[in-house]
Amino acid sequence: MKQELTRLIQQALDSLVEQGQLPADIQPQVQIDRTRDKTHGDLASNIALTLAKAAKQAPRDLATLICAALPQADLVVRTEIAGPGFINFFLSDSNNQAVVRRILDEREAFGRNNSGGGQKVQVEFVSANPTGPLHVGHGRGAAVGDSLCRLLAATGWDVSSEFYYNDAGAQINNLALSVQARCRGLGPDDPAWPQDGYRGDYITELAQAYQRGEKIDAEDQHVTACGDTDDVEAIRQFAVAYLRREQDLDLKAFGVHFDVYFLESSLYLSGAVEATVQRLVEQGHTYQHEGAMWLRTTDFGDDKDRVMRKSDGGYTYFLPDVAYHQNKWQRGFQRVINEQGADHHSTVTRVRAGLQALQQDIPQGWPDYVLHQMVTVMRDGEEAKLSKRAGSYHTLRDLIDEVGRDATRYFLVARAPSSQLTFDIDLALSQSNDNPVYYIQYAHARVCSIMRKLGEQGWSWEAQDAMQHLGELGDEHEKALLRRLDRYPEIVANAAANNEPHTIATYLRELAGDFHTWYNASKMLVSEQPVRDARLALSQAVRQVIANGLDLLGVSAPEVM
RNA sequence: GGGGGUAUAGCUCAGCUGGAUAGAGCACCGGCCUUCUAAGCCGACGGUCGCAGGUUCGAAUCCUGCUACUCCCGCCA
Missing domain, CATH: 1.10.730.10 (Isoleucyl-tRNA Synthetase; Domain 1)
Structure with a gap:
């Protein structure tokens, strides 16, 4: 429709140039917009406004000329010159009614398109570490990320959804020690409780399941507890699987599915982390300082350089992040969208800088990020922060159980990710x-x-x-x-x-x-x-x-x- | 101190990438169920688009500088 009108206007301009009414050297950018107000017709063009100066004519006069020169067309019932010089187009009723036929014809396909052309795109979201139930912030990520996947699939992209997590770091060790302490009958207030241990009630449930010898089947983890309280490694494996299964249940209740679960540990096992270090060193962007190995990320827009290998020989999280994204690129995803909480925004520059330092022709702005702001849950006009089970934050499950899946999803996806979100439980519950x-x-x-x-x-x-x-x-x-x-x-x-x-x-x-x-x-x-x-x-x-x-x-x- | 985000009606937020008189919902006020679902509709009220400059035919939207709120700034993830 817009193309059709653009063509008509272009023809009108051409003929005006031919007749010498317009200078031959004008370079019109014909723009057609939908009108905001129906009294302005269906579509409108600002062409007379943008061309007025070059044509040395008043916009409304120019609009009159253009209208007069417009070729006859069935779909346009009439034109009108309005405001400072807009040309408004009123389309025929039958043209406007045709959308009904199209919708009933195309059904589920109406609104879909093939602009993606079957290209691969990966959306990474949630990516919660298996240290506890999903909270409301993860819920926002899940709602936004999953909806993005659906949108991309609807526009012709070959979408892969991915969940990345750390199953072996210090936090996980901390988790295992917390479960072990519970197994031994300790509570968070005991002197022997691990430093920064996880305090939520779910740790107790986890410990009991471990001691019962429970079998766990998560989407990507399958473990049977051996029940040995002294075996921290066995506890760790069990705890990870147990909490992954918990999260799976949360996600399932939310109607969110992932194609791939990606373990940070696999980057070490496959040698990818080591290979990334090598590559960075070879490319000459690293240096030693105070016993640590640094990457000169300031060469690529960061505000300070970053440590990649600590003086104790271990890597910072930054390095596996780079290795992980290099892996995504190698898997052929030329478009990647990372949906994350905005509290992680500082990794954006860092990861991109690290990828540039590899010098493997990865585009500068790759990957895309969608960062969502904090979620606050309100009840009775007050902030509802505490969840007994999780120990601190409001869980996604609490919310789904209370207000239902549909309302939870809608509210979490209905706002621009960049704006802070107040989730009003009373509003979500109201049947009005x-x-x-x-x-x-x-x-x-x-x-x-x-x-x-x-x-x-x-x-x-x-x-x-x-x-x-x-x-x-x-x-x-x-x-x-x-x-x-x-x-x-x-x-x-x-x-x-x-x-x-x-x-x-x-x-x-x-x-x-x-x-x-x-x-x-x-x-x-x-x-x-x-x-x-x-x-x-x-x-x-x-x-x-x-x-x-x-x-x-x-x-x-x-x-x- | 450096960086990200935000600032629009009393409240929660949209605003189609620079267009014409800035829009919804809630709250408050007044109406509409003997007729297809009142979880609905209609009307009224409500604005210096944070502040100050700039760009241009035209700015809530783009640029600069302030202010406020918020998040991040570790050899943690």
């Missing part, structure tokens, strides 16, 4: 128009309800027949809905291109609003069949788009509420 999740789902259920009612009335509806009567759609509410539906594919494309799943949530809220308004203003099940057919077609189109959009957010679209 306060609650946007139900507001959107209700619109979907309403359409389903109408269709059920149709049968009860002894009527039927066939898409094919209904398509003949789309001309019946024409009141203001219906036009607003048609406009809104028409935008959906663009919304999806932009959300995927910019890593912004929250825009889908915003859109659905607006679409549902348009629908509810229309529903209250007009009756769908009227006796006059052509009108009824047309309205049901529009309703079905709305239902389809809501279902498609909710799916991108991982939220269900119930038929009955």
Whole structure:
């Protein structure tokens, strides 16, 4: 549509140049935008404004000239010059109604595109270490990351979701010691309790399971406890598997799936870390200082150099991070998106710098990062921080159990990741128009309800027949809905291109609003069949788009509420 | 001190990559269920887009400088 109009304007400009009404050396950038206000028509161009100076004419005069020179076209009913010199295009009703046919035709595919062209993309998210249950912050990562995967898949990318974790570092050792202490009947307040041990009640449950000799099957870990309290290594393996399984259950309850679980320890086992060190040394960006080996990350935009090998011979976490991302690159992911909490933002520059130092033609801005800000959980107007089980923070499971999967996912994905999020439990629980999740789902259920009612009335509806009567759609509410539906594919494309799943949530809220308004203003099940057919077609189109959009957010679209 | 993020209605937030009169929801006030689901609708109220400059036909949006809040700044991950 925009292309068509662009072509028309281009032709008009060409003919004006030919007639000498415009200088031959102008370089027009024809831009067509959707209008924000329907009184401005359907589409608008600012071409006269941008060209006014070069053409040495007042914008409105120039707009008049361009309009007069526009070739005839069926889809344009009329044009109008407005404001400082915009050209507004009013498209034909039949053109605007065509979106309904397209939606009912394409169904689940409506809004999808193939801009990814089957290229590989990896989305890494959550990546929680197995030291405890997932908390609300991980939940935000899961909601945003999973929705991103769905968006990318919907736009033609070959998506792989990945969960990276450390199963062998100091934190894990700490975890094993905490479990061992519990096995020995110690509590966090005992003098013999490990320094910085994990204090949550789940450690006790873990210790009991270990002593019972429980068998654990996590997505990527399978361990049977030997029950030996002295065997710290056995405890470590068991604890990792146990907590991974816990997290799996959290993720499953949340409807989030991962294709790959990647262990930090595997980078050591495979020699990847050592190889990365070698490469960095060979490329000459390292130096020794005070017994440690440093990488000159300041050569690549960091504000200070970083230690990569400690004076005790061990590596800092920075190095496996670089090795890990080098591994991603070697796996052929030219696009990688890392979804993380913003408290890790300092690793962004560091990892990119490390990758540049490898000098392996990895693009400078690679990989992409989506960083989400903190989540605060509110209840009764107060911050709800404590979870007894986890010992400190609010767990994702608590939230899902309390407000349900759909509401949890919606609220965690509905805001721009860059803005801090206040999760209002009371709002998420409310079964009223306060609650946007139900507001959107209700619109979907309403359409389903109408269709059920149709049968009860002894009527039927066939898409094919209904398509003949789309001309019946024409009141203001219906036009607003048609406009809104028409935008959906663009919304999806932009959300995927910019890593912004929250825009889908915003859109659905607006679409549902348009629908509810229309529903209250007009009756769908009227006796006059052509009108009824047309309205049901529009309703079905709305239902389809809501279902498609909710799916991108991982939220269900119930038929009955 | 250095860096990231944020600042829009009383509250929670959008704002389609620079467009026309800045939008929703909540809260508050007033209306709408003998008719397809009232988890809904309609109306009213509510703004110096943090402050000051700059860029241009045009700025909430881009640039610079301030201010406030927040996160990070370890040979921890």
